[in-house]
Amino acid sequence: MKAIADIAVIPLGVELSLSPYVAACEKVLRSAGLDPQLHANGTNVEGDWDEIMAALRRCHEILHEMGAPRVSTNLRIGTRTDREQTMDDKVRSVTDKLGE
Numbered sequence: 001m002k003a004i005a006d007i008a009v010i011p012l013g014v015e016l017s018l019s020p021y022v023a024a025c026e027k028v029l030r031s032a033g034l035d036p037q038l039h040a041n042g043t044n045v046e047g048d049w050d051e052i053m054a055a056l057r058r059c060h061e062i063l064h065e066m067g068a069p070r071v072s073t074n075l076r077i078g079t080r081t082d083r084e085q086t087m088d089d090k091v092r093s094v095t096d097k098l099g100e
Helices: 019-031 051-064 086-098
Strands: 002-012 035-040 042-048 070-078
Touching: 002 019, 019 042, 019 051, 035 070, 042 051, 051 070
Parallel strands: none
Antiparallel strands: 002 042, 002 070, 035 042
């Protein structure tokens, strides 16, 4: 099943800067072939449900290996059965209505 997900993986019990952990997770998502779209508070990905979940699990594993004693993930995931839709389609739908 194809899905579009908004993911925020949050290491807990680590230093103040989280960018090394974000970068590590971005590498995992890229290596899974998901073409992540980083934004200020997380990452958007689209792909097969099982591939997204496997990559998310790997993000947790990597962050634990980096020394994070706890990892929490906020996940919003959407699926459609009426038609195929990409992340770009969703953004374009709104920007078209804004006249951009």
